[in-house]
Amino acid sequence: MTYQELSEQIAQKQSYLCVGLDTDLKKLPHHLLTEPDPVFAFNRAIIDATADLAVAYKPNIAFYEAQGPRGWESLQKTLDYIPANCFTIADAKRGDIGNTSGLYARAFFDPAAAGLHFDSITVAPYMGHDSVTPFLDYEGKWVILLALTSNPGSADFQRQSLGEQELFEAVIETANSWAGPDRIMFVVGATQAAELGRIRQLAPKNFLLVPGVGAQGGSLEDVSRYGLTTDGGLLVNASRSILYASGGTDFARRARAEAVSLQQEMARHLQAIR
Numbered sequence: 001m002t003y004q005e006l007s008e009q010i011a012q013k014q015s016y017l018c019v020g021l022d023t024d025l026k027k028l029p030h031h032l033l034t035e036p037d038p039v040f041a042f043n044r045a046i047i048d049a050t051a052d053l054a055v056a057y058k059p060n061i062a063f064y065e066a067q068g069p070r071g072w073e074s075l076q077k078t079l080d081y082i083p084a085n086c087f088t089i090a091d092a093k094r095g096d097i098g099n100t101s102g103l104y105a106r107a108f109f110d111p112a113a114a115g116l117h118f119d120s121i122t123v124a125p126y127m128g129h130d131s132v133t134p135f136l137d138y139e140g141k142w143v144i145l146l147a148l149t150s151n152p153g154s155a156d157f158q159r160q161s162l163g164e165q166e167l168f169e170a171v172i173e174t175a176n177s178w179a180g181p182d183r184i185m186f187v188v189g190a191t192q193a194a195e196l197g198r199i200r201q202l203a204p205k206n207f208l209l210v211p212g213v214g215a216q217g218g219s220l221e222d223v224s225r226y227g228l229t230t231d232g233g234l235l236v237n238a239s240r241s242i243l244y245a246s247g248g249t250d251f252a253r254r255a256r257a258e259a260v261s262l263q264q265e266m267a268r269h270l271q272a273i274r
């Protein structure tokens with residue numbers, strides 16, 4: 001999906017909601033456990049309940065890898081089920097020396113070589129340009145670099161001062177010399193909304209993937225106020241608050257209600273910046 005198409009989806013749906021598919025077998029409603037593939041059955045119901053409200057889906061790969069080969073099968077079926085007008089994110093946080101990154105890129109971007117067909121992947125920037133560019137070799141695919149993450153440990157390295165800048169700012173500035181905002185996004189935690197003004201100065205056009213509303217307590221209002229651009233410019237992720245709104249047979253209906261509430265707030269913020 002291109003920058004323009006993503007921006008159009010946001011305008012059409014009046015939403016910048018990304019539903020995180022952090023599907024944990026231990027948290028699935030009991031009635032699904034007799035399904036041949038409970039993880040896929042759950043994801044399919046969540047996607048059916050939210051596809052008109054979400055512009056993106058983000059399976060966190062750890063939840064699938066932890067299930068072994070069955071997990072990869074559930075992931076492939078889930079990815080195939082996501083509607084074409086939704087942006088897909090492999091939240092895999094990869095990155096290694098160039099030849100290894102090339103294989104990670106193939107695994108997530110290249111169905112012709114037995115890989116998956118995600119639009120984008122999250123990448124840790126720590127190993128530098130040659131660990132990231134192999135992902136950019138795939139025309140039309142996106143890299144989402146970890147910049148300022150939502151967790152308390154983000155202070156350990158990302159907030160370290162490098163003279164005039166902090167490390168996360170250097171990540172954004174340097175990565176923006178590798179490719180344009182049509183290929184690179186940054187992860188900025190919703191719990192870091194206070195830094196969004198500075199981040200927007202360095203990355204005025206890049207989309208930001210913002211996890212941390214809902215279960216981690218980040219504020220959608222603050223993120224929207226400082227992060228929205230006229231192109232949209234945000235993908236705000238919620239995983240547990242949507243997926244596990246109910247553990248019963250009404251889980252999909254309750255998930256939808258959570259997504260509706262986020263989408264309605266997003267529509268208000270989008271209207272305010274027009």
Ligand SMILES: O=c1ccn([C@@H]2O[C@H](COP(=O)(O)O)[C@@H](O)[C@H]2O)c(=O)[nH]1
Pocket residue numbers: 020022060091148149150151187188189211212213214215216237238239240241
């Ligand atoms: O800084 C980051 C980067 C990634 N994540 C991931 O996003 C979701 C958040 O899930 P919630 O249940 O909505 O808290 C999860 O997959 C994380 O691994 C993040 O939270 N923060």
